[in-house]
Amino acid sequence: PMITSVTLARGAVRMAREQVVVKHLPAIQNFGTIDILCSDKTGTLTTGQMVLASSANYLGESSDRPLALAYLNSKFETGIRSPLDVAILKDSRPDADDYVKCDEIPFDFDRRRLSIVVSKKEAASIDTRILITKGAPEGILDLADSYEVEGKTVSLDPDARRRCRKTFDDLSAQGFRVLGIAFRNLDAQPSYSVQDERSLVFAGYMAFADPPNPDSAASLAAMKRDGVELKILTGDNELVARHVCEQVGLKNPVIILGDELDRTSDPALQHLAEQATVFARVSPVQKHRIIHALKIRGHVVGYMGDGINDAPSLRAADVGISVFSAVDVAREAADIILLKPGLEVLHKGIIEGRRASANVLKYILMGTSSNFGNMFSMAGASLFLPFLPMLPTQILLNNFLYDAAQVTIPTDNVDQHYLQAPRKWDMTLIRNFMIFIGPISSIYDFLTFYVLLHFFHASQPEFHTGWFVESLATQTLVLFVIRTTGNPFKSRPSIPLAITTILIVIVGIWLPYSPLAHRFGFTPLPGPFFTFLAISTVTYLLLVELAKRMLFSRADI
Numbered sequence: 001p002m003i004t005s006v007t008l009a010r011g012a013v014r015m016a017r018e019q020v021v022v023k024h025l026p027a028i029q030n031f032g033t034i035d036i037l038c039s040d041k042t043g044t045l046t047t048g049q050m051v052l053a054s055s056a057n058y059l060g061e062s063s064d065r066p067l068a069l070a071y072l073n074s075k076f077e078t079g080i081r082s083p084l085d086v087a088i089l090k091d092s093r094p095d096a097d098d099y100v101k102c103d104e105i106p107f108d109f110d111r112r113r114l115s116i117v118v119s120k121k122e123a124a125s126i127d128t129r130i131l132i133t134k135g136a137p138e139g140i141l142d143l144a145d146s147y148e149v150e151g152k153t154v155s156l157d158p159d160a161r162r163r164c165r166k167t168f169d170d171l172s173a174q175g176f177r178v179l180g181i182a183f184r185n186l187d188a189q190p191s192y193s194v195q196d197e198r199s200l201v202f203a204g205y206m207a208f209a210d211p212p213n214p215d216s217a218a219s220l221a222a223m224k225r226d227g228v229e230l231k232i233l234t235g236d237n238e239l240v241a242r243h244v245c246e247q248v249g250l251k252n253p254v255i256i257l258g259d260e261l262d263r264t265s266d267p268a269l270q271h272l273a274e275q276a277t278v279f280a281r282v283s284p285v286q287k288h289r290i291i292h293a294l295k296i297r298g299h300v301v302g303y304m305g306d307g308i309n310d311a312p313s314l315r316a317a318d319v320g321i322s323v324f325s326a327v328d329v330a331r332e333a334a335d336i337i338l339l340k341p342g343l344e345v346l347h348k349g350i351i352e353g354r355r356a357s358a359n360v361l362k363y364i365l366m367g368t369s370s371n372f373g374n375m376f377s378m379a380g381a382s383l384f385l386p387f388l389p390m391l392p393t394q395i396l397l398n399n400f401l402y403d404a405a406q407v408t409i410p411t412d413n414v415d416q417h418y419l420q421a422p423r424k425w426d427m428t429l430i431r432n433f434m435i436f437i438g439p440i441s442s443i444y445d446f447l448t449f450y451v452l453l454h455f456f457h458a459s460q461p462e463f464h465t466g467w468f469v470e471s472l473a474t475q476t477l478v479l480f481v482i483r484t485t486g487n488p489f490k491s492r493p494s495i496p497l498a499i500t501t502i503l504i505v506i507v508g509i510w511l512p513y514s515p516l517a518h519r520f521g522f523t524p525l526p527g528p529f530f531t532f533l534a535i536s537t538v539t540y541l542l543l544v545e546l547a548k549r550m551l552f553s554r555a556d557i
Contacts, residue, residue, distance in 0.1 A: 002403075003363050003403065003406055003407060003409060004360055004363065005025065006407065006410050007356060007359045007360045007363065007409060007410040008025040008026070008028050008029075008356055008360065009025065009410075010356065010359075010410030010411070011028050011352060011353065011355060011356025011357075011359075011410070012025060012028060012356075014352045014355070014356070015028070015349050015352040015353065015356075018345060018348040018349055018352060019338060019339040019340045019345045019348075019349075020336060020337075020338055020339070020345060020346075020348070020349035020352070021336070021337040021338075021339060022335070022336060023334065023335055023336065023337060024335050027319055027335035027336060028353050028356045028357065029353070029356070029357045029360065029425070030300060030302075030318045030319045030335075030353075031302070031319050031335075031336060031349065031350060031353035032350060032351075032352075032353030032354035032355070032356065032357040032358075032422065032423075033300045033318075033353075033354075033357065033422045033423060033424050033425075034228055034300050034301070034302040034318070034319060034350060034353075034422060035227055035228060035229065035299050035300050035422040036228070036229050036230075036231060036294055036299045036300070036301050036302070037223070037228055037229070037230050037231070037301075037302045037303075037304065037346070038231045038232075038233050038287070038290065038291060038294075038301060038302065038303045038304070038313075038317070039230065039231075039232065039233065039303070039304035039305070040232070040233060040234050040235075040304070040305065040310075041232050041234050041236070041241060041244050041245075042083070042210060042234070044213075044216075044230075044232075044304060044341070044342070044343060045212055045213060045216045045220075045232070045244055045245070045247075045248050045343075046210040046211060046212050046213060046216075046244060047210065047211055047212075047213055048083065048210065048341060049083070049210065049211075050083040050084055050086065050087040050177070050208045050209075050210055051087060051208065051209045051210070051211075052067075052087045052088065052090065052206065052207075052208055053176055053207045053208060053209040054176075054205075054206075054207045055067035055070075055204065055205075055206055055207075056167070056171075056204050056205050056207065057148075057149065057203075057204040057205075058147050058149075058160070058163060058164045058167060058202060058204055058205075059163060059167055060167040060170065060171065060205070063203075063204050065148065065203050065204060066181040066203045066204035066205060066206055067088070067206065068093065068095070068096075069132045069134075069181050069183055069203055070088050070132075070134050070179065070181050070206050071088055071089065071093050071096055072096055072099055072116065072118055072132055073114065073115075073116045073132045073133075073134045073181075074088045074089050074134075075089060075096055076099075076101040076104065076116045076118060077104070077114060077116060078104060078106075079106060079107060079114070080307075080308060080327060083210075084177065084179060084206075084208055087208055088206065098120055098121055098122075099118040099119065099120055099121065100118065100119055100120075100121055101116060101117070101118055102117040102118060102119050102129055102188075102192075103116075103117040103191055103192045104116055104117070105117075105192060105193065105194060105196070105197065107135070109235075109283045109284055109285075109309060110283070111135070111139065111194065111197075112135050112136040112139055112235070113133055113134065113135025113136060113139055113140060113197070114133070114134060114135060115131055115132065115133040115192075115196075115197055116131075116132050117129050117130070117131050117132075117186065117192050118130050118132065119188075128185065128186075128187070128188065129185070129186040129187065129188055129192075130183055130184070130185060130186070131183060131184045131185075131186050131192065131196060131197070131200075132181070132182075132183045133181070133182045133183065133184075133197055133200060134179050134180065134181050134182075134206070135179065135180060136179075136180065137168045137178055137179070137180035137205065138168075138180075138237075139180070140180030140181070140182050140200065140202065141161065141164055141165065141168075141180060141202065143182065143197055143198055143199075143200045144156055144182050144199075144200040144201065144202040145199050145200070146199075146200075146201050146202070147160060147164065147201065147202040147203075148201050148202065148203050148204075153201055156202060164202065167205065168180070168205065169239060171205060171207045172236075172237055172239035172240045172243075173239045173243060174243065175209070175210075175240060175243035175244055175247070176207040176208060176209060176240070177207070177208045177210060177236060177240060178205050178206065178207050178208075178240075179205065179206040179208075180202070180205060181202075181203045181204055181205065181206060182200035182201060182202045182203055183200065183201055183203060184196075184197075184198075184199060184200050184201060210244075212244060212247045212248050213248075213342055213343070215342060215343070215344045216248040216249075216342075216343060217248045217249040218344075219342070219343035219344045219346075219347055220248060220249055220250065220343060221249065222347055223343065223346075223347050223350075225420070226347070226350070226351070226419070226420050226421065226422075227420070227421040227422045228347075228350060228422065230250075230277075230343075231273075231276065231277060231278070231279070231290075231294075232245065232253075232277065232278040232279065233279045233282055233287045233290060233313075234278070234279070234280055234281075234282070235280075235281060235282065235283075236280060236281070237280055237281055238255045238257060238278070238280040238281070240280075241253070241255060241278045241280045242255060242278070245277070245278060250277060253277035253278045254275055254276045254277045254278070255276065255277070255278040255279075255280055256272060256276045256278070256279050256280070257279075257280055257281050258279070258280070258281040258282040258283060258286050259281070261279070261282065261286050261289065261290075262286075266289070266293065269289060269290070269293045270293040270294075270296055270297050272293075273290050273293040273294050273297070274294070274297060274299075284309040284310070284312060284313065285312075287303075287310075287312075287313045288312050288313050288316050291303055291313055291316045291317050292316060295316075295318065300318045300319075300422060300424065301317045301318050301319075302317055302318065302319040302320075302321055303316070303317035303319070303320055303321065304321040304322070304323075304346070305320075305321075305322060305326070305330055306322055306323050306325065306326030306327065306330050307326070307327060307330060308327055308329050308330065310322075310326075310330050310333075311329045311330055311332075311333040314330060314333040314334050315333050319335050319336060320333055320334040320335045320336070321334055321335070321336045321337075321338065321346065322334035322336070322337055322338070323337065323338045323339075323340075323341045324337055324338065324339050324340075325341070336349065351419055354414070354418070354419050354422070354423070355414045355419065356410075357423075357425075358414045358415075358418050358419075358423075359409050359410055359412055359414065361425060362409055362412065362479075362482060362483050363406055363409050364425075364430060365429075365430060365433045365437075365482055366406070366475075366478070366479055366482050368430060368433065368434040368438075369433050369434050369437035369438045369441070369482075370402070370438070370441065370475040370478070371438075372434045372435070372438035372439075373437070373438035373439060373440070373441035373442045373445070373475075374441070374445075374471065374475070376438060376439060376442040377389070377441070377442045377445035377446065377471075378390075380442065380446065381445075381446075381449060385449075387460050387463075388464075389449070389463070389464070389467055390464050390467055390468060390471075391464055391520075391521050393520055393521065394464055394468050394520060394521060394522075397468075397520060398468055398471060398472055401472060401476075401504050401507060401508060402472060402475060402476055402504070404500065404504060405476045405479070405500050405501045405503075405504040405505075406479065406500075407500065408494065408496040408497040408499075408500045408501075409479075409483075409497060411494045411496045411497060412483060412493055412494045412497045413491070413492060413493065413494050415484055415485060415486060415491055417485075417486075418485065426555055428555070429551065429552075429555040432551055432554075433551060436547055436551060437482075437544060437547055437548070437551075440540065440543055440544055440547060441471075441474055441475060441478075441540070444470070444474060444536050444540045445467065445470070445471065447536060448466060448467055448470045448532075448536065449463075449467070451529075451532055452466045452467070452529075456526060456528075456529060459523075461521060461522065461523040462523055462525065464521055464522070465512045465521075465522045465523050465524075465525055466525055466529060468508070468511075468522070469508055469509055469512070469525065469533065470533055470536065470537075472504070472505065472508040473505050473508060473509075473533060473537050474536070474537055474540050474541075476501055476504055476505055476508075477501065477505060477537060477541060478540070478541060478544055479493075479497075479501055480493060480501070480541075481541055481544050481545050481548060482544070482548065483497075485548075485552045488545065509530075512524050512525055
């Protein structure tokens, strides 16, 4: 546990240097094995910095009226302000101070709109109110039965409705996020509800620009090269999503709409979720369904979100990812926090997660195989030896030195090809590694027993000492073989790992000749034994290398 924790902590430190903060250490392994990343396009493909591009009437012609109404709506809104609200309120409007708030009909993801009821201060005692609604243009148009032109209210006939829709489609196709603005005069009453959002007068549109991140195209290509597929889950319509995707190099994306998901069964969604690139006009519940469907298909799913509505999806994903500027609920639900938004930072974090996961796996493979072999040797020796093959204090010392050599595993280099694809821990490989590699060390342990008893006629202290030195040397030096899936002579270990490993072997050889020898029950060994030790260690490492290549080739690593 200590070495695993140190490895993960080291990975967390490296990730922090890349502007990625790990809240929960176990999430590092999942972070490195992500093969599908689900995210909204805002702040991922785009900068997330909303800029008000235009305030327009139903024909797309410049008009101040939609902005004036939207400003009142955003000013008196009590919920968490979205980037769209921030853009609307950027330039103050002194005339807004002439109004007071009377009531609010909050936003929800079914209606996709928010309404504010206001009244002029000097008319507050008069029975007149104005309901101002802003939200998804489709829903606003469905509620409107008239529209405003040059201060006049005109019936919204089918032809005018088609023109309104065309203006919305044209703005969306240019990549603008669009809000519909409408209003209605109401009589004074104690409170207002959703039922009052009807017979609206359509005022026009607010169009917002959210330019693509300059590094999005390169980061997407790098993530795809390294085995991570991006799926966009957005509340925007398909025209906006398509425009942004094509700007960052996602050509001809397969787009699924939220309405289609409502008609899709869970088994069908599992297949559909793998095929689609963009899910547009989706609700938080639908995002949760998509993530669940991908997980059932065996994918490791990361979800990136920064809003209140993202909290369930952040919890449902294998790795929840948020940004430092996100709302408190999203940051609390996330496992990973990005100090700087953008796919480039996320990609670097994933690579560091793979590095940490690979180093943990090295220890798992080495620890399971070595311990299995040692216990096998101990059990076998007890069948024919009239004494303990190693004293309890010597076993504890052996394990202490063995683990001390591996404390520097977190600093080790990782093969580049291992970092180029997400890799889950293969429990079959770990089991096979233990079963096949462990007994190889037992073969050499039994050979050591035979040589000590029949060639050196070793006493009990000499036997204990000989097995201690041989066991420590073989199981420590084998790290140079196990730490890489390739040729150990071509894949260089980190300097700290090389130093500690070799130093521990030297300490093990030195102990029988040190002042501590008597305390641990050691005795000096004859010189010829070290010739046997050198030959057996080299042949052992060669045999392990052959077995390792066979196991890794079967596991396709």
